[in-house]
Amino acid sequence: MLKDVCNCEFTNSFKIEADFAADPIWCNICGWNLDIDEFPLTDNLKDELYQWAKQYKKIPINEHNVIGKNLTEKVKEELKSDYRIVFIPDK
Numbered sequence: 389m390l391k392d393v394c395n396c397e398f399t400n401s402f403k404i405e406a407d408f409a410a411d412p413i414w415c416n417i418c419g420w421n422l423d424i425d426e427f428p429l430t431d432n433l434k435d436e437l438y439q440w441a442k443q444y445k446k447i448p449i450n451e452h453n454v455i456g457k458n459l460t461e462k463v464k465e466e467l468k469s470d471y472r473i474v475f476i477p478d479k
């Protein structure tokens with residue numbers, strides 16, 4: 389459960405979605421763009437997420453979505469079951 393990171397008082401529901409010039413983790417309730425450093429993730433995984441977001445629209449959508457899904461699974465593993473994480477594929 390994270391407190392005071394977005395417009396919700398508490399949230400544990402997040403989505404992984406790439407967008408230009410944004411960290412790829414968002415509150416799934418209010419849609420706020422979150423700072424990746426709010427999450428207890430390894431530096432390795434944070435870096436992979438940044439790299440993936442940086443390639444947004446620069447690689448084919450299929451490839452983008454495969455990597456995104458994969459990263460979402462890694463995020464779920466690192467955060468265990470405390471958080472609900474969904475992946476939003478690009479269209």
Ligand SMILES: [Zn+2]
Nearest residue numbers: 394396415418
């Ligand atoms: Zn929120």
